Amino acid sequence: KRSYNVTLLPGDGIGPEVVAVAKDEKLMGGAAVDAYGVPLPEETLAAAQASDAVLLGAIGGYKWDNNEKHLKPETGLLQIRAGLGVFANLRPAAVLPQLVDASTLKKEVAEGVDIMVVRELTGGIYFGQPRGFGKNDKGEDTGFNTEVYSASEIDRITRVAFEVARKRRGKLCSVDKANVLEASMLWRKRVTSLASEFPDIELSHMYVDNAAMQLIRNPKQFDTIVTNNIFGDILSDEASMLTGSIGMLPSASVGESGPGLFEPIHGSAPDIAGQDKANPLATILSAAMLLRYGLGEENAAKRVEAAVTETLNNGFRTGDIYSPGTTLVGCKRMGEEVLKTV
Amino acid sequence: KRSYNVTLLPGDGIGPEVVAVAKDEKLMGGAAVDAYGVPLPEETLAAAQASDAVLLGAIGGYKWDNNEKHLKPETGLLQIRAGLGVFANLRPAAVLPQLVDASTLKKEVAEGVDIMVVRELTGGIYFGQPRGFGKNDKGEDTGFNTEVYSASEIDRITRVAFEVARKRRGKLCSVDKANVLEASMLWRKRVTSLASEFPDIELSHMYVDNAAMQLIRNPKQFDTIVTNNIFGDILSDEASMLTGSIGMLPSASVGESGPGLFEPIHGSAPDIAGQDKANPLATILSAAMLLRYGLGEENAAKRVEAAVTETLNNGFRTGDIYSPGTTLVGCKRMGEEVLKTV
Ligand SMILES: CC(C)[C@H](C(=O)O)[C@@H](O)C(=O)O
Ligand SMILES: CC(C)[C@H](C(=O)O)[C@@H](O)C(=O)O
Numbered sequence: 072k073r074s075y076n077v078t079l080l081p082g083d084g085i086g087p088e089v090v091a092v093a094k095d096e097k098l099m100g101g102a103a104v105d106a107y108g109v110p111l112p113e114e115t116l117a118a119a120q121a122s123d124a125v126l127l128g129a130i131g132g133y134k135w136d137n138n139e140k141h142l143k144p145e146t147g148l149l150q151i152r153a154g155l156g157v158f159a160n161l162r163p164a165a166v167l168p169q170l171v172d173a174s175t176l177k178k179e180v181a182e183g184v185d186i187m188v189v190r191e192l193t194g195g196i197y198f199g200q201p202r203g204f205g206k207n208d209k210g211e212d213t214g215f216n217t218e219v220y221s222a223s224e225i226d227r228i229t230r231v232a233f234e235v236a237r238k239r240r241g242k243l244c245s246v247d248k249a250n251v252l253e254a255s256m257l258w259r260k261r262v263t264s265l266a267s268e269f270p271d272i273e274l275s276h277m278y279v280d281n282a283a284m285q286l287i288r289n290p291k292q293f294d295t296i297v298t299n300n301i302f303g304d305i306l307s308d309e310a311s312m313l314t315g316s317i318g319m320l321p322s323a324s325v326g327e328s329g330p331g332l333f334e335p336i337h338g339s340a341p342d343i344a345g346q347d348k349a350n351p352l353a354t355i356l357s358a359a360m361l362l363r364y365g366l367g368e369e370n371a372a373k374r375v376e377a378a379v380t381e382t383l384n385n386g387f388r389t390g391d392i393y394s395p396g397t398t399l400v401g402c403k404r405m406g407e408e409v410l411k412t413v
Numbered sequence: 414k415r416s417y418n419v420t421l422l423p424g425d426g427i428g429p430e431v432v433a434v435a436k437d438e439k440l441m442g443g444a445a446v447d448a449y450g451v452p453l454p455e456e457t458l459a460a461a462q463a464s465d466a467v468l469l470g471a472i473g474g475y476k477w478d479n480n481e482k483h484l485k486p487e488t489g490l491l492q493i494r495a496g497l498g499v500f501a502n503l504r505p506a507a508v509l510p511q512l513v514d515a516s517t518l519k520k521e522v523a524e525g526v527d528i529m530v531v532r533e534l535t536g537g538i539y540f541g542q543p544r545g546f547g548k549n550d551k552g553e554d555t556g557f558n559t560e561v562y563s564a565s566e567i568d569r570i571t572r573v574a575f576e577v578a579r580k581r582r583g584k585l586c587s588v589d590k591a592n593v594l595e596a597s598m599l600w601r602k603r604v605t606s607l608a609s610e611f612p613d614i615e616l617s618h619m620y621v622d623n624a625a626m627q628l629i630r631n632p633k634q635f636d637t638i639v640t641n642n643i644f645g646d647i648l649s650d651e652a653s654m655l656t657g658s659i660g661m662l663p664s665a666s667v668g669e670s671g672p673g674l675f676e677p678i679h680g681s682a683p684d685i686a687g688q689d690k691a692n693p694l695a696t697i698l699s700a701a702m703l704l705r706y707g708l709g710e711e712n713a714a715k716r717v718e719a720a721v722t723e724t725l726n727n728g729f730r731t732g733d734i735y736s737p738g739t740t741l742v743g744c745k746r747m748g749e750e751v752l753k754t755v
Contacts, residue, residue: 131592140595140598143592145592145593149593175518175522175629175630176517176518176519176629177517177518177519180517196538196560196594199557202594202595203595204595204598204599207563209563209565211564211565212563212564212599213561213562213563213564213599214561214562214594214595214596214597214598214599214600215541215559215560215561215562215595215596216559216560216561216594216595216596217557217558217559217560218538218557218558218559218560219555219556219557219558220555220556220557221549221553221554221555222553222554223551223553248643248646250473250485250487251487251491251539252538252544252556252558253482253544253545253546253556253557253558254556254557254558255556256482256546256556257546257554257555257556258556279646279647280646280647280649280650281650283625283647283650283651283654284650284651284653284654284659285654286651287517287518287629287651287654287655288517288654288657289517302647304590304621304622305621305622305625305644305647307622308622308623308625308626309625309626309628309629309651311626312625312626312627312629312630313629317626
């Protein structure tokens with residue numbers, strides 16, 4: 072048995088509950104703003120950088136919503152992504168056979184959906200300079216941001232996406248807005264030119280507005296999607312909701328080397344925090360991704376995933392995925408049931 | 414009877430078919446690139462500006478997909494929007510009782526959905542400067558665009574949206590990414606400050622990623638949505654697809670004064686162009702919006718809309734909205750059936 076150093080960042084809202092297995096926690100998000108006056112204390116980033124992998128619960132809440140930018144929990148999240156260099160965000164959205172009814176889509180449209188969104192995470196409009204507030208030539212206030220990608224930023228995320236597609240069903244769809252944006256034109260050009268390195272992968276391109284439609288019209292047409300930071304933010308959330316059970320969905324953010332960041336895709340749900348109602352499965356499945364992509368422990372990852380499947384087969388459900396005929400349990404109990412079966 | 418001067422721009426693909434009532438047509442889009450070497454000839458823009466309203470079919474096609482930016486049909490569309498100053502794009506997405514089965518959403522989720530997306534159309538990342546291609550400090554190629562909004566650009570679209578909400582169910586949801594983008598922070602600040610002028614309207618704010626989810630989870634929560642150009646592009650297409658019948662959906666783009674631009678939200682569908690398969694109802698309903706918002710002819714608009722409803726009630730369907738038990742007709746016949754009942 073090897074031992075690993077995993078940094079746990081429970082965060083805010085239901086974050087601490089869903090990460091309740093926590094050892095070696097560090098503060099980040101609103102909790103850190105309250106305790107240290109910054110959303111990502113240096114000590115937290117240093118601990119994360121020195122560890123083998125980082126598991127994050129969720130951050131943010133009403134309390135900090137109107138904070139200035141440098142005191143927003145979200146800013147801490149962007150800082151830790153940048154600080155760890157985790158440019159590739161993998162977001163699976165699969166409809167589990169046990170939960171197909173949770174989708175708002177018709178059964179025949181939802182069943183079998185199995186999409187992986189590969190989102191660029193440390194570039195684009197989230198980080199582009201210049202950004203800020205200014206005045207235009209009429210003396211009016213303006214707010215501005217820069218969407219910018221360099222060739223190497225596009226190439227590295229594209230390679231990750233091709234590799235991911237290769238381990239899946241061999242289809243990659245690159246999503247952009249190359250009919251309008253120069254940043255997207257470069258994106259499409261680079262993605263297209265890398266295709267020759269992956270002749271076994273079927274590559275297609277789609278405009279982002281069409282992708283937002285096609286995900287609803289016929290989500291089964293997608294296998295792996297690769298896209299920029301902001302389009303990935305929107306489309307991965309849309310894809311998640313197709314499953315009807317975002318309380319189930321994990322994510323992995325990885326870089327070229329160094330620890331990865333693993334987190335459920337759901338938010339901190341301040342409205343239900345502390346009530347033992349949250350679904351811990353997304354975090355548990357994030358821990359499985361941590362084992363797989365962060366530590367290379369494929370077998371352990373599979374064991375965790377199998378335990379989640381068995382727990383669902385045993386009929387246990389938190390409120391967000393409950394349906395008549397199943398057993399309603401709280402966050403803590405759900406975690407215990409999974410542990411029992413691992 | 415007053416007479417109006419309406420400029421018809423059939424465009425490309427199925428555009429000419431769906432606008433087959435055309436008189437006084439001018440070329441734009443790929444057709445104009447082929448004939449004049451530019452996607453929006455001066456003569457077309459001048460005619461449009463001098464008219465009372467402009468009806469556009471659809472533009473674009475494979476043939477021009479790899480053209481340089483100044484020779485793309487899409488560029489012509491952006492130029493005519495800017496040239497007419499039509500900053501407010503109104504995109505209704507309503508599920509018609511006759512067509513509820515066309516939605517991929519479960520019936521109980523789809524029925525009764527009636528959303529109006531008010532999209533800012535002449536600003537933001539579509540038009541922001543600087544934009545283009547460059548080199549970064551490592552000498553690598555970059556592509557970049559600027560998302561920028563001024564206070565007055567935000568204010569004028571927000572006022573339109575509040576007015577629209579007032580004529581509907583009195584609820585306005587402003588969508589942004591104010592937890593990350595400065596352009597969105599200014600957006601949220603201005604929208605919030607205008608709310609006091611519209612005390613009868615219930616205003617809420619939502620992040621764009623959450624909006625992409627909520628549209629699928631529970632679309633009935635939305636009445637009117639106001640958002641920027643790029644988010645509006647994505648969310649209005651997503652909202653349209655919820656109805657399952659984008660061949661039915663019109664749009665109106667209006668400015669402070671001058672002619673408005675009216676167009677179906679569907680594209681030019683080059684794969685079915687010239688086969689008499691397209692659904693002309695989106696264009697006919699765009700003509701109804703033209704009568705209402707462009708010419709102030711509310712009664713005429715209602716007559717056209719009633720004729721469309723009656724034609725559907727009579728069981729006529731083009732292929733995109735066909736279901737067993739209805740009568741399958743082509744584009745031309747569908748148009749004739751509507752005309753008969755006006
Ligand atoms: C909280 C926010 C900054 C973040 C993002 O936009 O990346 C979130 O929406 C996500 O997708 O992880
Ligand atoms: C064709 C394209 C430039 C256009 C846009 O992005 O505005 C289209 O998608 C639309 O929504 O009208």
